[in-house]
Amino acid sequence: MNHIPHLIVDLALILGAAGITTILFKRLKQPLVLGYLLAGLLVGPNFPLFPSVVETESIQIWAEIGVIFLLFNLGLEFSFKKLVKVGSTAAISGLFEVSFMLLSGYTAGQLMGWSHLDSLFLGGIISISSTTIIIRAFEELGVKSQQFASVVMGILVIEDLVAVLLMVLLSTLAVSQQFEGIEMLASVAKLVFFLILWFLGGIFIFPSFIKSFRRYMNDETVMITSIALCFLMVTIATQAGFSAALGAFIMGSILAETTQAEKIEHLLKPVKDLFGAIFFVSVGMLIVPSLMVQYAVPLLILVVVVIVGKTLFASVGSLIAGQPLRSSIQAGLSLSQIGEFSFIIANLGIALRVTSDFLYPIAVGVSVITTFTTPYCIKAAVPLYEWIKERMPTKWYNFLNRYSNTTQTIRTHSHWNDVLKDYLQVIVLNSVVIIALLLLASRALLPLVQRRMPDPLLGGVLTSAMALLAMAPFLWALVFKRSHRSSYKALWIDRKFNRGPLLLLELLRVTLAVVFVSILLSTFFTVKMALVIAALIIIPSFALFYQKLQRFYNRIETRFIENLNAREQSQSTLTLPPWDAHLAFFQISADSPLIGQSLQELKLREKYGINVVLIERGSKRILLPKPTDRLFPSDRIEVIGTDSQLQRFKDLVEQRRVSEGNKYLGEESPIALEHIEIRGGHSFVGKNIRESQIRELTNGLVVGLEREGHRILNPESSEVIQAGDILWIAGHKKYIREVFQAS
The missing domain is CATH 3.30.70.1450 (Regulator of K+ conductance, C-terminal domain)
Known part of the structure; x- marks a missing residue:
């Protein structure tokens, strides 16, 4: 009789148990993740009544592949542009909630006598909510069309990004075994640098690649190519000192900006479901029932910490961000659970061998209990709001309403805001590219050239020339590029004391360019000589090739923007x-x-x-x-x-x-909500809405008007516009801003 490898038998056991339990949980209308965990418990070594998996090491490798596909799929749903669009409300609420949950988890661990690393990992585990469970609960309860749901989705985007950052920081901390402030800051800076670099390079290269070969790509080639790119980025990330999961997440977020994003997500869903099931079953295999019984009291304490802490901190964060009290409470109770990322963080502690054996099953137990309580928490949000409203002093309630209204009233941006934002973007993005080219030239190109050329000095000069040629367009942008010329001009003309800071900004840009070129040349010359040569190179080169460098950089920028906006x-x-x-x-x-x-x-x-x-x-x-x-x-x-x-x-x-949150093929919806304050000298003052021709001029609709604290939804076209009014207009953001800035 032919011998069957144990791995095949193990997979048959795992997938068979997973199939039975998921059918059962589907019938009970419970999350499938819980079914996978139960299947893992049944086929694991800690439940002797059923056959157990033999080759646990091989299954763990499959589980690691499952983590890669889970993070890759999460990246496809994430997208860096979505992060920009979540707005200040989600950013403030999410960061506030995660920060205090990290502190709460660490404090709870310390009070229970756990080690510092166990407490730190516990903080990370209980700080991240479950996107899968929340989306499912919203669908079953029919609340996805309500305002608070969009706030929750924005907070989940922030939590996903923070979870990726936590994985890097916890890994660094686990390896060093001590908290070094400088080392942690260096790790964060390194992560930010590579995130920006991978985003810029990925958006410039991969969408163009997919677009160029789109005619040759059927479903099979799209799937194979996307998986290959995923594992390519996993390899690059691990070589750079990061986790495989981070690489998969980055590539997913890059491909999320391509026109093939929906097709990739659709084609990879069966693969993700397969390996994801193996991962969650492997999580269940690590559950030790005796440990859960032994640590029943800490488990229940942490359930209370998660439900109460997340509800409180997410609600307070939303209030600080300017959300109404009702929406804040609904958002807080919706986030009162932990899920997939918590398992990944707990699994990271086991892989690094820095956490105790009891932490993993406790994390799973907390997740299971809070998953069951999530729908009931969401249903309890409105009654809890009514209860709080009845007992809250009237002046407190009115204060929160005024704060919510005034916090989210958009005033006209100052010219300094536009200029500083433009300068920061130009300096950071181009500096990242220049530094990457410097590292590439010194660590890869220079050794390659010197191996082929006997004279090391000549090889160094050739390497410097090639690096300078590659850096030239980005050096030009670092020194000369300016997007908000109108704002810059207005500041220059408006007041004389604006000119000093503007000149300092220009000097900073030139200084950075000289420093970057000097770093490159200092490999072959003294520092002073490198500075002199750098200054002599930059000035005449920009004078001679200004137009060519500008055109070349504009082509690079145009290609990047086209790729970025190919699919919205x-x-x-x-x-x-x-x-x-x-x-x-x-x-x-x-x-x-x-x-x-x-x-x-x-x-x-x-x-x-x-x-x-x-x-x-x-x-x-x-x-x-x-x-x-x-x-x-x-x-x-x-x-x-x-x-x-x-x-x-x-x-x-x-x-x-x-x-x-659903995605579709096509461009981004240009319709947005803008609220503009009408000042005393505005040309619309004294005219009614029809006479102002706002619809014709902005291609938009006036859907709201606020006047001295009174609010009018869908005002009549005969309503006269007065100084101090705040108009809410639904239409094309660009046209609205152009009309009101020009008036």
Whole structure:
């Protein structure tokens, strides 16, 4: 009889147990992750009633591949541009909540007598919520169209990025076995440097590669190519001293900006599900029931810490960010669990052999319990809000309302904001590229050239010349590039004391360029000589080749921007806080009574209080549709309204609302919410909304008006605009800003 390798038998056992338990949990309407954990417990070495896995080391390798695919898929859903779009609300709330949960976890571990590393890993484990569990709970409870859901999704994006950073910092700390402030800062700086470099290089190279060979790519080649790129970045990341999971996450976030992102995500879903199942089963195999019984009290304590701590800190963070009290409480209770990333962080501690045996099963136990409690916490949010509102002093409640309104009122950006933001972006991005070229030249190119050339000095000069040639466009941008010329000019003309700081900024840019060239040349000359030569090279080179360098850099920048904008996500996270109104997408179902009728006939604004600002019909996009435009089956519409208005409108349009987080092929929705303060000298003062021609000038709709604390949703076109009014306009951001800056 032929011999079957133990690995095949183990896989049959693992996948068979996983299949049975997931069917059971699907029938019970529970998260499949819990089924995988149960399957791992049954086939693991700690449950002798069933056959156990033999080759645990081989299964652990498969589990590591599962982590790679999980992080790669998370990167595909993440995207660096999504991080930029989550806004200050999610950033403040997420960072506030994660910081205090890290502190709470560490404090709880210390109070229970655990070691410093166990306490630190515990803080990381309980600080990250579960995206999978939250999305599933939102779908089952039908709350994805409510405003707080978009806040939660933004916080989850921040948590994902923080989790990646935590993995790097905890790894560094575990290896050094001591807290070195300088070493930790160096690790963070190194991580930030490589993140920026990989993002810039990846966006410039890989989307162009996929675009060039798109005609030759069928489903099979797309899947194989994307997996190859994933493991390529995993290899690069590990060579740079980072984890394989970080490399997979980075490549996923890069490919998320390509036009093939949806296809890649769709094709890799079965692969991710397979290896992800093996990973979660391997997690369950590490559960020791006796340890969970032994540490039942710490487990229950940590469950309370997670539910109470996350609810409290996420709610307070949202309040600080300017969210209303109701939305803040709903967001806090939605985040009161831990999940996938917690397992990965706990698994990291085991792989590095720095955490105690009891920490892993405790983390799994906390995750299981908080997963079951999540739907009930979300349901309890509104009653808890009503209970707090009744017992809160009226002046406190009014203060929170005023704070929420005033915090999120957008004022006109100052010229200094534009200039400083532009300078920071130019200096940081170009400096990262220049430093990368310096490292490449000194560590890879120079040894290669010197092996082929007998004269080391000649080889060094040749290497320097090649490096300078590659660095030239970025040195030009570092010294000369300026995007906000109008703001710069306004500052230069406005006041004389602006000129000193502006000149210092210019001097800083030139100094950095000279320093970078000097670092390159100092390999072959003395430092003083290198500085002199660098100054002599930069000045005449820029004078002679200014136009060519500018054109070449512009081509590089254009290619990068084209790749970055090739595929945009249809996600609208801007909100209209004073009225709890926000943008949302809906799909017109085949049975909807709206089909065939014009917007004028439907009178959606009069009946439901909502405005239709975009209709997508196949590849056709109708921005701010006219009253005569009609709706047809499968149209995708973007509307603005409050939670209650959208909820009433939802049943009329579709059976299941399309998530604001869903992705689709096409460009980014240009519709955004802008709120502008009308100052005394504005040309619109004294005119009504119709006479101001705001719709015609901005291609937008006035959907709200705030005046002396009073708010008007969907104001009449006869409403006269007064000085001090705040207008809320749904339309194209660029056109709105151009009109109001010019007025």
